[in-house]
Amino acid sequence: MQTIGIICAMNSELARIKEALHNSETQQVGRMTFHVGKLGGKRVAAALCGIGKVNAAAFTQTLISNLGADYIINSGVSGALSSSLHIMDIVAATDLMHHDLFPNFLEGEGYFPNCARFPADERLSGLVEEICKEQGVPCVRGRIVSGEQFVNDSALKTQIIEKTQGITTEMEGAAVGHVCYLNNIPFTVVRCISDGADDNGAMDFDTFVVHAAERCAKITLALVERI
Secondary structure (H helix, E strand, O other), rough: OEEEEEEEOOHHHHHHHHHHEEEEEEEEEEEEEEEEEEEEEEEEEEEEEEOHHHHHHHHHHHHOOOOOOOOOEEEEEEEOOOOOOOOOEEEEEEEEOOOOOOOOHHHHHOOOOOOOOEEEHHHHHHHHHHHHHHEEEEEEEEEEOOOOOOOOHHHHHHHHHHHOOEEEEEOHHHHHHHHHHHHHHHEEEEEEEEEEOOOHHHHHHHHHHHHHHHHHHHHHHHHHHHH
């Protein structure tokens, strides 16, 4: 039976996923808690990793090493960088980058792992796009970028766009992709836009985060059924 790991940073992102699991139980690894159950004929291990790339990386590696995850999905909300994205749109990752780490430190000559852009699994991201089309939900595929900061400054937003050509920004996905790349584990990152990552970002986030998180969870659950 395939095992699918799902990682969310916030309770609002995980709640619907956790409720959907059948015969679930909790498993503890160190200070990390995993909700393990069945969905769509698959074993699912879902976790609340908390905010930030270190948390996300630790949970990702534990899902792979301790719970035997065959696939990893990172699900949650993010801020729009591209002007083509609107609040409540879904983004399916093509690849992931750290926006707060100089790419040469990862891909320059002699620097492990000789990669700074971590490709999401083409099939998984394609399934996200397919599900969104069936449900009438706008979906864009593109680069998701991550950093250790909540972006709500228009000037910083412009800098991130120029540096990475990303279409949306958040705080965990690149770490998930980085760890999956090191382990040769297929993954995707699914995000729903909660704000514009601009000067109004904090206010929009507070208004839309719960609705965006629930939409992303719905798409993620449908993806698990399709894998």
